Amino acid sequence: MTKPRIRHIALNVKDRDAVADYYKKIFGLEEKYRGPNGTVYLSDGFVGVALISRPDRPWGINHFGFQVGDVQAIVDAAETTAESNTFGAVAESWIHDPEGNRVDVTEHGWPI
Secondary structure (H helix, E strand, C coil): CCCCEEEEEEEECCCHHHHHHHHHHHHCCEEEEECCCCCEEEECCCCEEEEECCCCCCCEEEEEEEECCCHHHHHHHCCCCCEEECCCCCCEEEEECCCCCEEEEECCCCCC
16 A cells, blocks of 8 residues: 555635635645535645635634545554545545544545
């Protein structure tokens, strides 16, 4: 299996448009996609930043994700079960680390 790579970080923000404009202007990130639920997907060409807005969740970093060669191998190594993400722009699964932090795992990556 190839070494897993961090491919995205999801930030839970109050104003996706303002935050997207900030990251595009200050860091030169490129907008790659806007999801039907309003999620804004930005990229530096390698790592994606997803701007979500979930008032029912704490503001700030919501989760991060790895692109892996084999999702099931990661699930097996973590001795856990994965939940399917049917809400995102990219089909993926997520697991939780020992402290409950959400970690997305996908074989297909994100729009970069």
